[in-house]
Amino acid sequence: MSPNRRDFIRQSAQLAALAAMGVSLPEGAAGAVPLPDGLHWQKAPCRFCGTGCGVMVGVQGGRVVAVQGDPDNGVNKGLLCAKGYHAGGILYGKDRLTHPLIRKNGVYERTSWEEAIEVIADAIMADSERFSIYGSGQWTVPEGYQNAKFIKAGLSNNHLEPNARLCMASAAVGLISTFGVDEPSGCYEDLDECDTVITWGNNWAEMHPVLFSRFIDRKKALPKFQAGRMTYIDMATRKTRSTQSADIYMEFVPQTDMVIANCICYQLLKNDTYDKEFVAKHTRFQADDGSEMDLEAFRTFLEDYTLEKASALSGVSVGHLKMLGDLFGDPKRKVVSLWCMGLNQHTRGTAMNNLVYNVHLLAGKIGKPGSTPFSLTGQPSACGTAREVGTFAHALPSGRLVANAEHRKECEDLWNAVPGAINPKPGFHTIQLFEAFAAGEVTGMWVQVTNPGQSMPHLHKNLANADERFLVVSDVYPTATTRLAKVVLPSALWVEKNGVFGNSERRTQQWFKAVDPPEEARDDVWQVLAVAHRMFEKGFKGLRDRDGNFLLAIRDESGREIEAWKWEVFKTVNVDRILYNEYRTLTTKKHKDLAPYDVLAAHHGLRWPVVQDDSGTWRETTRRFVEGEDPFVEKGKGIQFYGAKAGDDKAIIWARPYVAPPEVPDEEYPLWLCTGRVLEHWHTGTMTQRVRELHNAMPRAYVEFHPMDANELGIQDGDKIRVQSRRGAMVLPAWVRGRGMPERGSVFVPFFDETKLINEVTLDAYCPQSKQPDYKKCAVRVEKVV
Amino acid sequence: MPISSLVVHAEERCHSNVCGLLNGHPAIEVVHVSESAIAIVTETPDGSVDKLLWRQIEALSGVTHLELVYHNFEDGKEYHHVS
Numbered sequence: 001m002s003p004n005r006r007d008f009i010r011q012s013a014q015l016a017a018l019a020a021m022g023v024s025l026p027e028g029a030a031g032a033v034p035l036p037d038g039l040h041w042q043k044a045p046c047r048f049c050g051t052g053c054g055v056m057v058g059v060q061g062g063r064v065v066a067v068q069g070d071p072d073n074g075v076n077k078g079l080l081c082a083k084g085y086h087a088g089g090i091l092y093g094k095d096r097l098t099h100p101l102i103r104k105n106g107v108y109e110r111t112s113w114e115e116a117i118e119v120i121a122d123a124i125m126a127d128s129e130r131f132s133i134y135g136s137g138q139w140t141v142p143e144g145y146q147n148a149k150f151i152k153a154g155l156s157n158n159h160l161e162p163n164a165r166l167c168m169a170s171a172a173v174g175l176i177s178t179f180g181v182d183e184p185s186g187c188y189e190d191l192d193e194c195d196t197v198i199t200w201g202n203n204w205a206e207m208h209p210v211l212f213s214r215f216i217d218r219k220k221a222l223p224k225f226q227a228g229r230m231t232y233i234d235m236a237t238r239k240t241r242s243t244q245s246a247d248i249y250m251e252f253v254p255q256t257d258m259v260i261a262n263c264i265c266y267q268l269l270k271n272d273t274y275d276k277e278f279v280a281k282h283t284r285f286q287a288d289d290g291s292e293m294d295l296e297a298f299r300t301f302l303e304d305y306t307l308e309k310a311s312a313l314s315g316v317s318v319g320h321l322k323m324l325g326d327l328f329g330d331p332k333r334k335v336v337s338l339w340c341m342g343l344n345q346h347t348r349g350t351a352m353n354n355l356v357y358n359v360h361l362l363a364g365k366i367g368k369p370g371s372t373p374f375s376l377t378g379q380p381s382a383c384g385t386a387r388e389v390g391t392f393a394h395a396l397p398s399g400r401l402v403a404n405a406e407h408r409k410e411c412e413d414l415w416n417a418v419p420g421a422i423n424p425k426p427g428f429h430t431i432q433l434f435e436a437f438a439a440g441e442v443t444g445m446w447v448q449v450t451n452p453g454q455s456m457p458h459l460h461k462n463l464a465n466a467d468e469r470f471l472v473v474s475d476v477y478p479t480a481t482t483r484l485a486k487v488v489l490p491s492a493l494w495v496e497k498n499g500v501f502g503n504s505e506r507r508t509q510q511w512f513k514a515v516d517p518p519e520e521a522r523d524d525v526w527q528v529l530a531v532a533h534r535m536f537e538k539g540f541k542g543l544r545d546r547d548g549n550f551l552l553a554i555r556d557e558s559g560r561e562i563e564a565w566k567w568e569v570f571k572t573v574n575v576d577r578i579l580y581n582e583y584r585t586l587t588t589k590k591h592k593d594l595a596p597y598d599v600l601a602a603h604h605g606l607r608w609p610v611v612q613d614d615s616g617t618w619r620e621t622t623r624r625f626v627e628g629e630d631p632f633v634e635k636g637k638g639i640q641f642y643g644a645k646a647g648d649d650k651a652i653i654w655a656r657p658y659v660a661p662p663e664v665p666d667e668e669y670p671l672w673l674c675t676g677r678v679l680e681h682w683h684t685g686t687m688t689q690r691v692r693e694l695h696n697a698m699p700r701a702y703v704e705f706h707p708m709d710a711n712e713l714g715i716q717d718g719d720k721i722r723v724q725s726r727r728g729a730m731v732l733p734a735w736v737r738g739r740g741m742p743e744r745g746s747v748f749v750p751f752f753d754e755t756k757l758i759n760e761v762t763l764d765a766y767c768p769q770s771k772q773p774d775y776k777k778c779a780v781r782v783e784k785v786v
Numbered sequence: 787m788p789i790s791s792l793v794v795h796a797e798e799r800c801h802s803n804v805c806g807l808l809n810g811h812p813a814i815e816v817v818h819v820s821e822s823a824i825a826i827v828t829e830t831p832d833g834s835v836d837k838l839l840w841r842q843i844e845a846l847s848g849v850t851h852l853e854l855v856y857h858n859f860e861d862g863k864e865y866h867h868v869s
Binding site for chain 1: 791
């Protein structure tokens, strides 16, 4: 590094830190400053979690060489966590997939794109009704949208699912069942205005660290007499790094979060501290079976959740439960509730989401600055793609459903698909899909941007026979799933392609390609387009539109078809812009209005609904359903839950009883197993394990014990422990006084390590409404391996 | 030579002591100090030392957490497959 260049980088680092601390800088001192030797900065959202931090990517000589937090992005204001800081490194793992591969006689052989496309097209055409695509909340919006069009209108079978089924389906169904529409109404600014944060089974210090810092830094910066009112309550089944900053830690028996939420509601009614005006004006009540009930019937339902009964079931003290009731009953308190996998990966995940909404609705703590229930997401576009585009087996874009004839017609008309092309019967949800794949009822699957060979629960069952089926995997590195595939396709990653993501707070963020993908790696959008066009050429009827033209045709603004299925052409056209703007027309009819592509390109993220005001300026919406902030709220309404299915603008307060988990510890399997993530690694670790620093910081999975359990069992740090359930076993090193501490009678294992597939042990029981499986609770026994 | 910048947060009672320790470290430059945080720039020979240094800072008495703001990692090496 030359001295001048070094000085420049040091200066950039200094300025970035000063900007992050809010120090005023001279105009033009920070931001995207091109270097004389060619370093160029451009914006992108971070590739990892659903927080959606803005990253400035520094490119030189065709490589990403630096990253910094984007000071102009309202999510992170210049800050990044450990993973975001290393985001550039994920592009340069030594074992990037760079050529298509086909397994022949048990051996992977390099092949051409032409042959790979031919093989895939033939296989789909041979059994198109039983072919599926399984992707994730890491699909960009255009990728998800094109896949929806391909499967729903092209193959007419609806077997399209995202792995978001495994992480936030309960959040989506929870929102829809309470408010009639998906996605949170609050925003991250609520963390700047609240005085209380409650995390419901969420370790945000490690999973969403930038948001954690946003609250904790604010709390620390206040003078003591003010800071005392700011309270952070951590409710969990494991002490974590979040707990270290909590004012109050409440440990509960697994699954009894349902009891705690109902007990808070009980107190609000019993103490007469609920917000009567809000409840009367904006809510109605429903029983667990969906029948109508009134406030008095709801009050009777809650009699099972008195302080004493709730304490006995949950293990939380009466004092702490009372404190929660008082806190929500205090009209001056501004409370943000946060949750993620702990609450969603739950056999009553939808009900649990409803229960947190119940608490906030009864207390009137929603739609006001600093007061909101807020479900966090784990993937960068779980909201933007899986939920908004609708890449679920039952869904169509922008909140539409395959079972709804009007919705099908809207999509068929936009796509110029043959009337009736979209099948009204939902496809298989994720667990069903893998069961069907194992059984041969689904004969083909194309996996994109995810790794079910490691992330599916109960792997022995759900991935059985996968290597005997027609499995195509598009990915960037070898994974537990590519090793089962017939065809492996090398994909472009993150800033090697154009993209659009949608984060947890309805913020849509666009980026442009910054560097070329390595060798023959290509965009996922192109891969699907190329296969679909080959099928069209071979005469596959489903890919003909009403006029006999290619259903997935990419057209320029004059309507002329672009031969984008040819890679050399695709590279010269911004296909993302065309797909996104087409998709956007579906959002404007459902109160989810997205900004046009070029407007997004000029901003560092915009939260929908985004509408143009009288002056022509595009305005984002900070808080949804709130007059003056949400353009769809009628004048004089104050708060208007306009998504309500009944058309009465009211949210539903559900009577959701506690239901015990399907498997609990017993004599044979006496411990709870909870699985989860760690700060350094993102989900199955396929990207972060390629970054040396992250790998070295956390190289292998472990099984974490409470010290007293370890003592009783004679277990010490580093001992080899077999964790055995009714479904499988895994041997891991013990960690007794590690980063976290599970409650007594339970163990914790992270799932990032592909050499320690803990999902061979987990259970695949799922929520009856959302079909999301529970990775947080099953029964295991442990034994030392000598 | 990775160059990074970080914001260090420390308990109020330890703030000046943490500042002093950071100032005395040859790989660290303190660029700004406020009542609640300290902005630093680090420069280390390679990524593994960078990470070690970060852990050392986290381990200082009174440091509550670090925020990473900027990282330049153009060491020209490819990362190894570690699975």
